[in-house]
Amino acid sequence: MILPGTIDDTSGGRIERAVAGLTAFTVARIIRGRRGGADSLVRGVSDNAKDLSRRDSASQGKRPARAHCERMPRLTLWLHLVSLAAYFGATLAFVLVMLPAVERIESHEERLRLLAAMLERLNPLLIGVLGVLVMTGAFSLTAYKARLRGEFFTRIGEPLTLKLILTFFFINGVTYVAFGVAHRIVRAVQWGDPVPPERLASMVRRMRAGSIVNLVLAGWIVWVALAIPAGAAAP
Numbered sequence: 001m002i003l004p005g006t007i008d009d010t011s012g013g014r015i016e017r018a019v020a021g022l023t024a025f026t027v028a029r030i031i032r033g034r035r036g037g038a039d040s041l042v043r044g045v046s047d048n049a050k051d052l053s054r055r056d057s058a059s060q061g062k063r064p065a066r067a068h069c070e071r072m073p074r075l076t077l078w079l080h081l082v083s084l085a086a087y088f089g090a091t092l093a094f095v096l097v098m099l100p101a102v103e104r105i106e107s108h109e110e111r112l113r114l115l116a117a118m119l120e121r122l123n124p125l126l127i128g129v130l131g132v133l134v135m136t137g138a139f140s141l142t143a144y145k146a147r148l149r150g151e152f153f154t155r156i157g158e159p160l161t162l163k164l165i166l167t168f169f170f171i172n173g174v175t176y177v178a179f180g181v182a183h184r185i186v187r188a189v190q191w192g193d194p195v196p197p198e199r200l201a202s203m204v205r206r207m208r209a210g211s212i213v214n215l216v217l218a219g220w221i222v223w224v225a226l227a228i229p230a231g232a233a234a235p
Contacts, residue, residue, distance in 0.1 A: 073140070073143050076136045076139045076140055076143075077136075077140065079132060079136045080132075080133065080136035080137060080140065083129045083132040083133045083136065084133060084218070084222070086125070086129045087126065087129045087130070087133065087218065088215070088218065090122060090125055090126060090129070091126070091211050091214065091215055092215070094118075094122060094207075094211060095208055095211050095212060095215075098115075098118050098122075099204060099207070099208055101114075102114055102115045102118070102204070103204070108197045108200070111200070112185070112189060112195055112200060113189060115185060115200075115204075116185050116186045116188075116189035116190075119182040119183075119185055119186050120186050122182070123178045123179075123182050123183060123186070126174060126177075126178050127174075127175075127178055130171065130174050130175075134167075134171070137167070141160070144156065144228070156227075156228045159224050159225070159227040159228050160228060162224050163221055163224045163225055163228070166217055166220055166221045166224065167221060169217055170214060170217040170218060170221060173210055173213055173214040173217060174214055176210055177206075177207055177210040177211055177214065181203050181206050181207050181210070182207060184203070185200070185203060
Protein backbone atom coordinates (compact mmCIF):
# COMPACT_ATOMS: atom_id res chain seq x y z
CA MET A 1 0.00 0.00 0.00
CA ILE A 2 1.35 3.34 -0.99
CA LEU A 3 0.74 6.29 1.26
CA PRO A 4 -0.51 9.56 -0.23
CA GLY A 5 2.39 11.52 1.15
CA THR A 6 4.79 9.13 -0.50
CA ILE A 7 3.05 9.57 -3.84
CA ASP A 8 3.26 13.38 -3.54
CA ASP A 9 6.93 13.27 -2.60
CA THR A 10 7.74 10.91 -5.46
CA SER A 11 5.80 13.02 -7.99
CA GLY A 12 7.36 16.22 -6.69
CA GLY A 13 10.85 14.70 -7.06
CA ARG A 14 10.08 13.71 -10.61
CA ILE A 15 8.75 17.12 -11.40
CA GLU A 16 11.80 18.79 -9.88
CA ARG A 17 14.10 16.53 -11.83
CA ALA A 18 12.17 17.21 -15.05
CA VAL A 19 12.32 20.97 -14.45
CA ALA A 20 16.03 20.77 -13.66
CA GLY A 21 16.67 18.75 -16.84
CA LEU A 22 14.69 21.19 -18.95
CA THR A 23 16.52 24.11 -17.38
CA ALA A 24 19.90 22.50 -18.03
CA PHE A 25 18.91 21.76 -21.65
CA THR A 26 17.76 25.35 -22.21
CA VAL A 27 20.94 26.80 -20.69
CA ALA A 28 23.06 24.49 -22.86
CA ARG A 29 21.20 25.61 -25.99
CA ILE A 30 21.68 29.25 -25.03
CA ILE A 31 25.40 28.72 -24.47
CA ARG A 32 25.69 26.90 -27.77
CA GLY A 33 23.80 29.66 -29.52
CA ARG A 34 26.12 32.27 -28.07
CA ARG A 35 29.12 30.22 -29.06
CA GLY A 36 27.70 29.83 -32.57
CA GLY A 37 27.11 33.58 -32.77
CA ALA A 38 30.65 34.24 -31.62
CA ASP A 39 31.94 31.76 -34.18
CA SER A 40 29.88 33.46 -36.87
CA LEU A 41 31.24 36.83 -35.79
CA VAL A 42 34.79 35.51 -35.88
CA ARG A 43 34.20 33.98 -39.30
CA GLY A 44 32.70 37.24 -40.53
CA VAL A 45 35.67 39.25 -39.31
CA SER A 46 38.04 36.73 -40.88
CA ASP A 47 36.16 36.86 -44.20
CA ASN A 48 36.23 40.65 -44.16
CA ALA A 49 39.94 40.62 -43.47
CA LYS A 50 40.49 38.18 -46.33
CA ASP A 51 38.35 40.32 -48.63
CA LEU A 52 40.29 43.45 -47.73
CA SER A 53 43.53 41.56 -48.28
CA ARG A 54 42.36 40.44 -51.72
CA ARG A 55 41.31 43.97 -52.62
CA ASP A 56 44.63 45.36 -51.48
CA SER A 57 46.49 42.72 -53.46
CA ALA A 58 44.37 43.50 -56.51
CA SER A 59 45.00 47.23 -56.16
CA GLN A 60 48.70 46.60 -55.77
CA GLY A 61 48.58 44.42 -58.87
CA LYS A 62 46.85 47.17 -60.83
CA ARG A 63 49.38 49.83 -59.87
CA PRO A 64 52.32 48.15 -61.63
CA ALA A 65 50.09 47.47 -64.64
CA ARG A 66 49.03 51.12 -64.70
CA ALA A 67 52.61 52.26 -64.32
CA HIS A 68 53.58 49.87 -67.13
CA CYS A 69 50.92 51.40 -69.38
CA GLU A 70 52.20 54.87 -68.54
CA ARG A 71 55.79 53.85 -69.34
CA MET A 72 54.92 52.47 -72.76
CA PRO A 73 54.39 55.85 -74.53
CA ARG A 74 57.69 57.07 -73.10
CA LEU A 75 59.49 53.97 -74.34
CA THR A 76 57.91 54.38 -77.77
CA LEU A 77 58.94 58.03 -77.89
CA TRP A 78 62.53 57.26 -76.91
CA LEU A 79 62.78 54.48 -79.50
CA HIS A 80 61.41 56.87 -82.11
CA LEU A 81 63.89 59.60 -81.23
CA VAL A 82 66.86 57.23 -81.03
CA SER A 83 65.98 55.71 -84.42
CA LEU A 84 65.61 59.16 -85.93
CA ALA A 85 68.99 60.23 -84.55
CA ALA A 86 70.56 57.01 -85.85
CA TYR A 87 69.18 57.67 -89.33
CA PHE A 88 70.39 61.27 -89.38
CA GLY A 89 73.81 60.27 -88.10
CA ALA A 90 74.29 57.34 -90.49
CA THR A 91 73.07 59.25 -93.55
CA LEU A 92 75.14 62.32 -92.78
CA ALA A 93 78.21 60.14 -92.28
CA PHE A 94 77.48 58.41 -95.59
CA VAL A 95 77.16 61.68 -97.51
CA LEU A 96 79.89 63.71 -95.82
CA VAL A 97 82.47 61.04 -94.92
CA MET A 98 82.06 57.72 -96.74
CA LEU A 99 81.34 58.91 -100.28
CA PRO A 100 84.15 61.53 -100.33
CA ALA A 101 86.57 58.95 -98.96
CA VAL A 102 85.60 56.47 -101.69
CA GLU A 103 85.88 59.09 -104.43
CA ARG A 104 89.45 59.91 -103.39
CA ILE A 105 90.60 56.38 -104.18
CA GLU A 106 92.26 56.23 -107.62
CA SER A 107 91.86 52.52 -108.36
CA HIS A 108 88.38 51.69 -109.69
CA GLU A 109 88.45 48.12 -108.36
CA GLU A 110 89.51 49.27 -104.90
CA ARG A 111 86.90 52.02 -104.94
CA LEU A 112 84.19 49.55 -105.88
CA ARG A 113 85.26 47.01 -103.27
CA LEU A 114 85.42 49.57 -100.43
CA LEU A 115 82.07 51.09 -101.37
CA ALA A 116 80.40 47.66 -101.47
CA ALA A 117 81.86 46.79 -98.04
CA MET A 118 80.49 50.04 -96.56
CA LEU A 119 77.05 49.61 -98.14
CA GLU A 120 76.84 46.00 -97.01
CA ARG A 121 76.85 47.25 -93.41
CA LEU A 122 74.95 50.49 -93.95
CA ASN A 123 71.91 49.11 -95.78
CA PRO A 124 70.66 46.82 -92.94
CA LEU A 125 71.10 49.69 -90.49
CA LEU A 126 69.06 52.12 -92.58
CA ILE A 127 66.28 49.61 -93.28
CA GLY A 128 66.13 48.55 -89.62
CA VAL A 129 66.00 52.13 -88.42
CA LEU A 130 63.30 52.91 -90.98
CA GLY A 131 61.20 50.01 -89.70
CA VAL A 132 61.53 51.17 -86.08
CA LEU A 133 60.56 54.71 -87.10
CA VAL A 134 57.43 53.53 -88.89
CA MET A 135 56.33 51.19 -86.10
CA THR A 136 56.91 53.60 -83.22
CA GLY A 137 55.22 56.38 -85.18
CA ALA A 138 52.17 54.16 -85.68
CA PHE A 139 52.10 53.30 -81.96
CA SER A 140 52.22 56.99 -81.08
CA LEU A 141 49.28 57.74 -83.38
CA THR A 142 47.31 54.93 -81.74
CA ALA A 143 47.90 56.53 -78.33
CA TYR A 144 46.75 59.93 -79.65
CA LYS A 145 43.64 58.37 -81.18
CA ALA A 146 42.75 56.60 -77.94
CA ARG A 147 43.09 59.83 -75.97
CA LEU A 148 41.39 62.27 -78.36
CA ARG A 149 38.73 59.88 -79.73
CA GLY A 150 36.17 61.93 -81.67
CA GLU A 151 38.40 65.02 -81.75
CA PHE A 152 41.35 63.15 -83.27
CA PHE A 153 41.04 64.54 -86.82
CA THR A 154 39.70 67.88 -85.66
CA ARG A 155 42.76 68.68 -83.55
CA ILE A 156 45.64 67.07 -85.40
CA GLY A 157 44.15 66.13 -88.77
CA GLU A 158 45.96 68.80 -90.83
CA PRO A 159 49.54 68.29 -89.57
CA LEU A 160 49.00 64.54 -89.44
CA THR A 161 47.94 64.42 -93.10
CA LEU A 162 50.99 66.40 -94.18
CA LYS A 163 53.25 64.21 -92.06
CA LEU A 164 51.85 61.02 -93.56
CA ILE A 165 52.34 62.32 -97.09
CA LEU A 166 55.93 63.30 -96.36
CA THR A 167 56.52 59.97 -94.63
CA PHE A 168 55.30 58.15 -97.73
CA PHE A 169 57.88 59.92 -99.91
CA PHE A 170 60.54 59.47 -97.21
CA ILE A 171 60.01 55.70 -97.04
CA ASN A 172 60.18 55.40 -100.80
CA GLY A 173 63.31 57.57 -100.91
CA VAL A 174 65.15 55.50 -98.30
CA THR A 175 64.07 52.28 -100.02
CA TYR A 176 65.28 53.58 -103.39
CA VAL A 177 68.74 54.46 -102.04
CA ALA A 178 69.11 51.23 -100.06
CA PHE A 179 67.65 48.70 -102.50
CA GLY A 180 67.43 50.50 -105.82
CA VAL A 181 71.07 51.65 -105.94
CA ALA A 182 73.21 50.52 -102.99
CA HIS A 183 72.10 46.89 -102.98
CA ARG A 184 72.83 46.60 -106.70
CA ILE A 185 76.45 47.61 -106.06
CA VAL A 186 76.79 45.07 -103.25
CA ARG A 187 75.24 42.32 -105.35
CA ALA A 188 77.45 43.12 -108.35
CA VAL A 189 80.59 42.78 -106.22
CA GLN A 190 79.38 39.57 -104.57
CA TRP A 191 78.41 37.96 -107.86
CA GLY A 192 81.45 39.23 -109.75
CA ASP A 193 79.44 41.32 -112.23
CA PRO A 194 81.39 44.12 -113.95
CA VAL A 195 80.58 47.71 -112.94
CA PRO A 196 82.12 50.29 -115.33
CA PRO A 197 83.57 53.48 -113.80
CA GLU A 198 80.93 55.64 -115.51
CA ARG A 199 78.11 53.55 -114.12
CA LEU A 200 79.65 53.56 -110.62
CA ALA A 201 80.02 57.36 -110.72
CA SER A 202 76.36 57.68 -111.77
CA MET A 203 75.23 55.41 -108.95
CA VAL A 204 77.29 57.38 -106.43
CA ARG A 205 75.67 60.62 -107.61
CA ARG A 206 72.19 59.13 -107.29
CA MET A 207 72.91 57.82 -103.80
CA ARG A 208 74.24 61.22 -102.72
CA ALA A 209 71.28 63.13 -104.18
CA GLY A 210 68.74 60.66 -102.81
CA SER A 211 70.29 60.75 -99.34
CA ILE A 212 70.24 64.54 -99.29
CA VAL A 213 66.59 64.60 -100.35
CA ASN A 214 65.78 62.02 -97.66
CA LEU A 215 67.52 64.15 -95.04
CA VAL A 216 65.46 67.17 -96.09
CA LEU A 217 62.27 65.11 -95.93
CA ALA A 218 63.20 63.76 -92.49
CA GLY A 219 63.83 67.28 -91.19
CA TRP A 220 60.53 68.47 -92.67
CA ILE A 221 58.68 65.57 -91.05
CA VAL A 222 60.19 66.44 -87.67
CA TRP A 223 59.17 70.08 -88.06
CA VAL A 224 55.58 69.10 -88.94
CA ALA A 225 55.45 66.52 -86.14
CA LEU A 226 56.16 69.21 -83.56
CA ALA A 227 52.71 70.68 -84.22
CA ILE A 228 50.90 67.43 -83.38
CA PRO A 229 51.43 67.43 -79.57
CA ALA A 230 50.45 71.12 -79.47
CA GLY A 231 47.20 70.39 -81.28
CA ALA A 232 46.48 67.39 -79.07
CA ALA A 233 47.04 69.43 -75.90
CA ALA A 234 44.93 72.38 -77.04
CA PRO A 235 41.73 72.95 -75.03
